[in-house]
Amino acid sequence: MACQSTASDSNNNYIKGANLMDELLDRSAIKDSIKKDEQAEVDIQHESGIDQSTLIEISGLNKWYGQFHVLRDINLNVSKGEKIVICGPSGSGKSTLIRCINCLEEHQEGSIVVDGTRLTNDLKNIETIRREVGMVFQQFNLFPHLTILENCTLAPIWVRKQSRKDAEKVAMEYLERVRIPDQANKYPGQLSGGQQQRVAIARSLCMNPEVMLFDEPTSALDPEMIKEVLDVMIELAQEGMTMLCVTHEMGFARTVADRVIFMDEGQIIEQAPPEAFFSNPRSDRTRKFLGQVLNH
Amino acid sequence: MRAFSLLAKIKKGRYVVTDPKHVSHKANSTPRFLRELLRLWRDASFRPLIMQGTVVLIIVMLAIWVISNTMHNLEHRGISTGFDFLSQEAGFGIIQSLVEYDESHSYGRTFVVGMLNTLLVSGLGIFFATILGFLVGIARLSSNWLLARLASVFIETFRNIPLLLQILFWYFSVLAALPHPRQSYALWDSIFLNLRGLFLHKPIIEQGLLPVMVSVLVAIGLTLLFRLKNRMRRLDTGKPIPGASLWMTALLLGIPAVVWGLSGATLTLDTPVLKGFNFRGGIAIIPELGALLLALTIYTAAFIAEVVRAGIESVQKGQKEAAASLGLKPGKVLSLVVIPQAMRVIIPPLTNQYLNLAKNSSLATAIGYPDLVSVFAGTTLNQTGQAVEVIAMTMAVYLTISLTVSLLMNTYNKRMALIER
Numbered sequence: 001m002a003c004q005s006t007a008s009d010s011n012n013n014y015i016k017g018a019n020l021m022d023e024l025l026d027r028s029a030i031k032d033s034i035k036k037d038e039q040a041e042v043d044i045q046h047e048s049g050i051d052q053s054t055l056i057e058i059s060g061l062n063k064w065y066g067q068f069h070v071l072r073d074i075n076l077n078v079s080k081g082e083k084i085v086i087c088g089p090s091g092s093g094k095s096t097l098i099r100c101i102n103c104l105e106e107h108q109e110g111s112i113v114v115d116g117t118r119l120t121n122d123l124k125n126i127e128t129i130r131r132e133v134g135m136v137f138q139q140f141n142l143f144p145h146l147t148i149l150e151n152c153t154l155a156p157i158w159v160r161k162q163s164r165k166d167a168e169k170v171a172m173e174y175l176e177r178v179r180i181p182d183q184a185n186k187y188p189g190q191l192s193g194g195q196q197q198r199v200a201i202a203r204s205l206c207m208n209p210e211v212m213l214f215d216e217p218t219s220a221l222d223p224e225m226i227k228e229v230l231d232v233m234i235e236l237a238q239e240g241m242t243m244l245c246v247t248h249e250m251g252f253a254r255t256v257a258d259r260v261i262f263m264d265e266g267q268i269i270e271q272a273p274p275e276a277f278f279s280n281p282r283s284d285r286t287r288k289f290l291g292q293v294l295n296h
Numbered sequence: 297m298r299a300f301s302l303l304a305k306i307k308k309g310r311y312v313v314t315d316p317k318h319v320s321h322k323a324n325s326t327p328r329f330l331r332e333l334l335r336l337w338r339d340a341s342f343r344p345l346i347m348q349g350t351v352v353l354i355i356v357m358l359a360i361w362v363i364s365n366t367m368h369n370l371e372h373r374g375i376s377t378g379f380d381f382l383s384q385e386a387g388f389g390i391i392q393s394l395v396e397y398d399e400s401h402s403y404g405r406t407f408v409v410g411m412l413n414t415l416l417v418s419g420l421g422i423f424f425a426t427i428l429g430f431l432v433g434i435a436r437l438s439s440n441w442l443l444a445r446l447a448s449v450f451i452e453t454f455r456n457i458p459l460l461l462q463i464l465f466w467y468f469s470v471l472a473a474l475p476h477p478r479q480s481y482a483l484w485d486s487i488f489l490n491l492r493g494l495f496l497h498k499p500i501i502e503q504g505l506l507p508v509m510v511s512v513l514v515a516i517g518l519t520l521l522f523r524l525k526n527r528m529r530r531l532d533t534g535k536p537i538p539g540a541s542l543w544m545t546a547l548l549l550g551i552p553a554v555v556w557g558l559s560g561a562t563l564t565l566d567t568p569v570l571k572g573f574n575f576r577g578g579i580a581i582i583p584e585l586g587a588l589l590l591a592l593t594i595y596t597a598a599f600i601a602e603v604v605r606a607g608i609e610s611v612q613k614g615q616k617e618a619a620a621s622l623g624l625k626p627g628k629v630l631s632l633v634v635i636p637q638a639m640r641v642i643i644p645p646l647t648n649q650y651l652n653l654a655k656n657s658s659l660a661t662a663i664g665y666p667d668l669v670s671v672f673a674g675t676t677l678n679q680t681g682q683a684v685e686v687i688a689m690t691m692a693v694y695l696t697i698s699l700t701v702s703l704l705m706n707t708y709n710k711r712m713a714l715i716e717r
Contacts, residue, residue: 104617131623141618145636145712154632155622200618207622 055080055211055242056101061110063096063266070096071107072266078211083243085253085274088263089289094246097263098213101244102133115210131159134204138216140196142188148175148199149184152206160207167206174202178232194225198232205236212236214245250293254278262286366684381680382407388675390666392582403676410671411693417585417667418654418697421592425653426646428593429600434630436605447601455598460659462595467587467663474583488568494581495568511555519548584665588657596653603645607638639712647705651698658694668693 056078063071070093078084086094099105101112103119103126112119114129143151152171156162162170175181178198180191188196197217204212214233218226230252237243237256247253253260253274260277262270262285270277270286278294281287326334336342370377382404389399394412397405436447454462472491475481480490488495526540537543568580611634619629660667661674668690677686 102621104621127623127625130621133621135618135621137614137618139612139614141612141614143615143618143633143637154619155624158628158632159623203622 053080055115057113059111061107063100063107070266074268078242081240081242082258083237083256084259084261085257086244086246086261086263087248092263093266094263095215098215098244098246101213102130102135131207132210133213134207134209135213136200136204136217138219140200142196142199144188147185147187151199152203155207171206174205178202192225193221194228197221197229201232211242214247216246218247218249248293262289375681379685381682390671392585392666403680406676407672407689410666410668413666414657414668417588417657420589421596421653422650424593425596425600428597430604432597432601433604436601437608451598451601454594459591459595459656460662463588463591463659463662466590471583471587493583496579497567507559508552508556511552515548515551519544522547584663587663588660588665592653592656596649599649600646603642603649607642608634610641611637643705643709643712647702650701654697654701655694
């Protein structure tokens, strides 16, 4: 559906998103009270009404780096509006999995369907999927030769064929949402890590994606900057964005995730809603991992 | 164990300086003025002054010696000095000249002719080498196996063979294999390629030259204005004026054409015609220029390709991934994200290659292309014998060319530099 969406469609979507955003901002007071009561939070998330239409469908996914089997028989369906947190020890294939979704990594077996578009060798399909899938990287990867504003308008102008004026208007609104509109004319090198990562999120949002992939977005940040990035991500989640996050921030997983997935040695070992995952992990490996992550 | 660590500390020099007994003992045994001198020598702000003063003194003395020695020797052997020879008649011909020249012109004129020929081959060489170098450099990084291999072979072949050999190869092995003028390769009976060079038409506008020239300038101005307006409109509305490029072409070609028609100016073509053993008329590109240009372009392009490859590889992989994940096509990723960042790394060594090309053009002497070295530092020097003046002037030209290129590239580099903090 979204792959045929034109620029005007996306603008409408965007306006809807903005209205939703305003409502949510009004409810930010509620958000704080929710944090105090975990049970209430779980209820709200169940009520938030996850749209049951499947957005990402991964089945029988296998990937090798030479002889090394990185991903083994991955099956994963992501519904529209669902927030998934993927965790696991390093080298377990979490990043590789989400990088397969927008074809930054090629897979050898199995199928990936994003929003009705099957990921094949067809370059047009790959482009269609990349337009609908936003990605935020551990190292931010802002373009250092462009200003913050230009970073945000580059893809809308060249991919969505928007006018510069429209693209800048949208970009400024997203920059306001990540709370750095005053930095718009600076260069990435002049910003702190937390600010850069928020720009990276805004840059992806400017393409008005259906899904956002986060590849360890806070791992390269100083501790005091992690919160500002997580806050932006939490807001985004509450607006109903479909999200897949590879992260070690277990607090974030508890707050926003609909489902937590634990991976080890290229396999999905366990997946469960956060309260079940943290309080009652089924496999030994999950228990061991949680013991190491939560008690450090 | 303790002794060992003490030894290490002494080795690092901590104990040598701070040992008061040692210092005082040494100070007492030297005379006062020497101690004072030693103190000045140790002074962080004074020592550099002494050093620099000494260097300047040595250089000045060397210069005085060289100049006085040269003057003395020239006088002793009865060689005239000064630049009077520049106005004397040269009396020799030059096979290619961008300005009017024949045997009756002065040595000063041969200097200008040689300099223009050097500038011509350097300018063309830099232009073509840049294009070819970028193409080959990007091709070498291509995921297309065949293309990448071909680029590698090109680079490894041409940068590892001496340039002089390559010039001789193109001149004696390739261009010398072209047919005689009578059997020329001809394209539409108007472009001829043979042993004597490449022959083209030369347009001559005889009447009404001025209004046509003015109308061309007006047309260019109007087209640029239209382009600007179109750009503004695209920024405002997201849509360009329909058929913009058609309109611009019409403006650019239409106005001069109409003015030309009204003014009744005539255009005649000076056609190259076979007369005797060679073509006469038109524009002739001599094989010496062709061979030199080919060799310089290909040789330098091989180096530029490596510079470009290094530049592109210096851009972090994450930049390409970020651009691709935003949906940009590979060509746009390269032109909007990778190349602009790679330019920072590319420009300084690229400047070196440009300077090398300009200086290497002096190898023209080997095949008789009339460049500055061949015409001025060669024939003119031989005929006048005024080596000092001629060589100094030649050096000054190369120095000027190189410093100008450097200056331009440094300015460009400053503009491309990343802003951080």
